Amino acid sequence: MPEPSTRVSPEPAVRVEVATGAAAIAPDVVDTVFDIDDLSFWYGDSRALRNVSLRIGRREITALIGPSGCGKTTFLRCLNRLNDLIPATRIEGRIDFDGRPVYSRDISVIELRRRIGMVFQKPNPFPKSIYDNVAIAPKVNGMKGRMDDLVEESLTRAALWGEVKDKLKDSAFSLSGGQQQRLCIARAIAVEPEVILMDEPCSALDPLATIRIEELMTELKADYTIVVVTHNMQQAARVSDRTAFFSVEESDGSRAGMLVESGTTQKMFTAPGDQRTDDYITGRFG
Numbered sequence: 001m002p003e004p005s006t007r008v009s010p011e012p013a014v015r016v017e018v019a020t021g022a023a024a025i026a027p028d029v030v031d032t033v034f035d036i037d038d039l040s041f042w043y044g045d046s047r048a049l050r051n052v053s054l055r056i057g058r059r060e061i062t063a064l065i066g067p068s069g070c071g072k073t074t075f076l077r078c079l080n081r082l083n084d085l086i087p088a089t090r091i092e093g094r095i096d097f098d099g100r101p102v103y104s105r106d107i108s109v110i111e112l113r114r115r116i117g118m119v120f121q122k123p124n125p126f127p128k129s130i131y132d133n134v135a136i137a138p139k140v141n142g143m144k145g146r147m148d149d150l151v152e153e154s155l156t157r158a159a160l161w162g163e164v165k166d167k168l169k170d171s172a173f174s175l176s177g178g179q180q181q182r183l184c185i186a187r188a189i190a191v192e193p194e195v196i197l198m199d200e201p202c203s204a205l206d207p208l209a210t211i212r213i214e215e216l217m218t219e220l221k222a223d224y225t226i227v228v229v230t231h232n233m234q235q236a237a238r239v240s241d242r243t244a245f246f247s248v249e250e251s252d253g254s255r256a257g258m259l260v261e262s263g264t265t266q267k268m269f270t271a272p273g274d275q276r277t278d279d280y281i282t283g284r285f286g
């Protein structure tokens with residue numbers, strides 16, 4: 001069989017392999033989960049995001065890339081209102097999740113965070129057993145039905161069941177870093193979210209554990225929308241369908257994170273529309 005061609009331009013901007021599946025992705029988001037319009041964010045007087053507009057597609061992996069401090073984490077945490085927990089912050093603009101405003105008085109933030117799960121940079125399992133890490137949130141949410149089944153199903157979906165099924169009562173801390181991160185993904189999945197936000201989920205993991213998580217992300221995409229922050233260009237190119245490139249820019253006398261451009265990962269890595277994107281992904285900057 002001939003090698004599938006994944007490059008749209010004869011001179012790729014960076015020598016990374018773009019996932020072949022990405023070729024099937026429509027140039028524009030068709031089924032929008034998040035519609036972000038003119039989003040700005042401040043910590044006190046300091047602006048972190050300036051006028052960001054972006055759409056996130058359902059059952060796609062969207063990668064957020066850009067230099068440190070350009071607001072990727074802030075942006076991610078706006079989506080499920082985690083920034084609400086930080087005092088003296090301010091947000092402007094609009095985020096619609098499934099057609100409804102995230103920042104509205106009548107939205108239940110608890111329900112919102114159930115529907116939009118999060119996985120952090122450093123695996124952060126609870127100091128409890130493997131079983132309890134997965135079972136605790138559904139239990140608190142008043143889950144009815146067989147907990148054992150839910151735990152098994154969540155761990156299976158997180159590609160961890162085979163490794164832990166005989167030691168479910170062991171402490172989560174007995175697992176390796178990569179296993180702990182998959183446990184955190186199982187914990188997120190257990191409350192049946194629609195979206196999983198991941199903030200540099202592999203940055204504390206070794207290369208093999210990283211590959212495991214990347215494979216898992218590709219599997220999870222069948223059922224979930226994933227937004228992942230990564231500083232690893234190869235990872236963005238390997239796993240994501242779309243890429244959004246952020247940068248810190250000076251404007252009106254202040255520096256703030258902004259979205260330079262977004263598009264299919266295929267296009268962003270082979271024929272970016274902006275020189276700054278090209279410089280970043282080829283390692284000339286950032």
Ligand SMILES: Nc1ncnc2c1ncn2[C@@H]1O[C@H](COP(=O)(O)OP(=O)(O)O)[C@@H](O)[C@H]1O
Nearest residue numbers: 043048067068069070071072073074075086257
């Ligand atoms: N809790 C916070 N309080 C004050 N400033 C913050 C806080 N978190 C982030 N910032 C600032 O906001 C900007 C964007 O940070 P962040 O979203 O963490 O960027 P990234 O994830 O791209 O590295 C940075 O200038 C950072 O110092």
Ligand SMILES: [Mg+2]
Nearest residue numbers: 072073074229
């Ligand atoms: Mg960050």
